Amino acid sequence: MKPLLIMAGTAVALFSACSSPPPESVSIQQSAIMQPLSEQVHQLSTRITNDLHFANHDELTQEMLLQTALRDHPAARQAFEPYTLLLDVQETNAVILVCEDNHALLEDAGCNKNFDRHHWQSIPLPTCEFTLNTLDLCE
Template identity: 30%
Template structure:
């Protein structure tokens, strides 16, 4: 009986310690929406009628004009960096990076939620390399 109890407790502890708090199905759906948001922000920088000077301003403009694009990310932090005439966006949960994308290309650039690192909410992509 003690052995059975030990095995059950061990399995529960092991399962809890190695589980990822982010559901892949939900995150892939979120990643698709994030890709769409990054392309929208990138487009507003390149083709918008108002000159955009920084990432915060670009995201604010999209939030006003197309709030449905930003709504799925209400519980997250979105960082935007303008690199030349390109936008790079990073989605974070507090200080943990989840998804990073340059809006200039058709692929999702970086997925981080499968290997979580604290204090990783820093933009690392170089759009000059990705947006040729």
């Protein structure tokens, strides 16, 4: 499957919004936002990976996977509102990428217990592109 871009106005109700330019340095304020958001991203990628393992994912679109994973989690839906949320399904594993202004902020594969990439700590911020390969990360 190709990566899916979900933006405002879709049935999933995830949003891409205008925001300030990318930061030049990591601040305490950014950390206070990104650390809890990374927990939400990890939970989301894990939920979708579990769905992929226990469902016939050939019949599920990536949009359906996101809808299902966020349906009962209004706090997560709200947390992602200011960002662009992308899903990449690699075999039976989900990778979630959170971006802002075409810059990657967070990226996580749901197949392991650790959070994978805090792109927001990089200077300069990388572009909004998937970097994780679940063949390297997942057992």
